[in-house]
Amino acid sequence: MNDWIDFLEWxxxxxxxxxxxxxxxxxxxxxxxxxxxxxxxxxxxxxxxWQAQAWALIILQVCLCVMNLRGWKKTLRWNWAEGVVLMCAAICGAEAVRSARQRHRTGRRAGRTKKG
Structure with missing residues (x-):
């Protein structure tokens, strides 16, 4: 059994x-x-x-798994937002899409400018 678990490393x-x-x-x-x-x-x-009794590694993997689940959630949200932008493109035309994509990428809302 230990030989099989040792193989999991690769x-x-x-x-x-x-x-x-x-x-x-x-x-x-x-x-x-x-x-x-x-x-x-x-x-x-x-x-x-667990088999190697590497407790710090197990705690690290739990923490990383939580962060990966958070990243998964953010990726799904980003994909949804991109879908909304593409839908607006079909309705409003190409110029509206370019401006919406730019705002989406920079994180700025319409009407706001960067303060210097």
């Missing part, structure tokens, strides 16, 4: 690297895949850490 490492690669993408679908891989790697590292 898939956990591969999933962590794959997740980091996917998280850096601009595509929401790829970022969601990255968060799924990170959460799966958190579970694998936790199981491996």
């Amino acid at each position: 898939p956990a490492m591969v999933l962590t690297v794959l997740a980091a690669w996917c998280i850096g993408s601009r595509r929401p679908g790829r970022r969601k895949l990255g968060f799924c891989c990170f959460i799966a790697s958190n579970v694998l590292w936790g199981v491996w850490g």
Whole structure:
């Protein structure tokens, strides 16, 4: 049984690297895949850490899993916002879309300017 659990270290490492690669993408679908891989790697590292009695590693993985779930939630929210912008584009025309996308990316609301 221990030999099988010792083997979990390698898939956990591969999933962590794959997740980091996917998280850096601009595509929401790829970022969601990255968060799924990170959460799966958190579970694998936790199981491996339990067998190795690496309690700090287990606590770290729980904390990272919570942060990954938060990132997953933010990615879903961002995707929804982008969908609203695209829907407005279909209704209002291209110029309104460019301005809405710019405001969405900079986090500014209409009518507000940056203070110098």
